[in-house]
Amino acid sequence: MASSVNGMHRIFVYGTLKRGQPNHFHMENRQRGVTQFISTALTETTYPLVISTMWNLPFLLYAPGKGQQILGEIFDIDDTFLEWLDEFEGHPEMYVRDKINVNLVSNGANSLKTCENLGKTECWTYFLKKFPDEMLDLENLSSYDSFGDHNRIYKPEEDQLSRSNVEESLRN
Numbered sequence: 001m002a003s004s005v006n007g008m009h010r011i012f013v014y015g016t017l018k019r020g021q022p023n024h025f026h027m028e029n030r031q032r033g034v035t036q037f038i039s040t041a042l043t044e045t046t047y048p049l050v051i052s053t054m055w056n057l058p059f060l061l062y063a064p065g066k067g068q069q070i071l072g073e074i075f076d077i078d079d080t081f082l083e084w085l086d087e088f089e090g091h092p093e094m095y096v097r098d099k100i101n102v103n104l105v106s107n108g109a110n111s112l113k114t115c116e117n118l119g120k121t122e123c124w125t126y127f128l129k130k131f132p133d134e135m136l137d138l139e140n141l142s143s144y145d146s147f148g149d150h151n152r153i154y155k156p157e158e159d160q161l162s163r164s165n166v167e168e169s170l171r172n
Contacts, residue, residue, distance in 0.1 A: 008034070009082045012041060012102055012123035014049060014072035015058035015144045022146050022154045026088065033081025038074040041102035044120070045069075047127075050138040053169040056152040058144045061135060062096070062127035071143040074102065074123055082124075090163045095126035131170060 016023035019037070027035050048067030049060050060070065077085065089095040104119045128135075139150065146154040 008036070008076035008078055010038070010121060010123045011075050011077050011082070011085070012043070012072050012100060012125040013075065014060055014070050014125065016146060016154055018073050018144070021144070022156065027075060032084045034078040035081055036076045038076055039104045041072055041074045041121070041123070042105050043070045043072070044101040044103060048136055048138075049141045049144060050135055051141070051144075051150060051152045052135060052138060053166060055155050055157070055166070056146075057154070057166065058141075059128040059131070059135065060125065061131055062098070062129040063136060066136065067140040068142040070141075071105075072102075072125075074104070074121065089126045090166075091126060094128070094163055094167060096129045097124050097126055099123070100125050128170075135170075 013027075015021065017027055018024060019027075026032065027037075045064050046067050046069055047060055048063050049058060049070050051058055061067070085091075086097060089097070091097045099122055101120055101122055104121060141148075141150070
């Protein structure tokens with residue numbers, strides 16, 4: 001298993017970059033680089049996926065063994081898009097890109113109940129590795145949807161949503 005296939009980098013997205021979510025348009029912007037949807041996937045390891053801050057950002061907390069298996073999507077991306085994505089995610093200052101193993105599941109899966117395991121692969125994903133302990137007490141999700149039952153719609157007010165503001169919000 002490798003996080004690079006045919007010169008492309010395999011990335012697991014779990015939040016606003018997924019299809020149907022508010023930031024997915026970035027995944028389709030060819031000026032940022034090449035991306036190709038591969039499959040829906042489920043993390044092998046459990047992690048806490050929480051929504052926090054005034055912007056209702058999804059965070060995958062680096063706390064392996066806690067939380068739930070996470071349902072997300074795999075894309076293959078080129079070097080140019082990976083460079084852009086690292087900047088977008090604030091890697092390595094805020095989020096940290098790390099490798100994980102995921103199980104490929106049927107492309108139509110939208111919940112853990114409809115998953116059919118189709119094999120495994122290694123992917124990059126972005127974790128929040130430095131976080132207040134209280135974030136572990138937040139509701140853990142198995143799949144993020146900005147418009148879900150949690151009533152915490154992603155609010156990316158561009159004039160306020162900056163890396164420094166998010167980092168400060170996490171400290172408070």
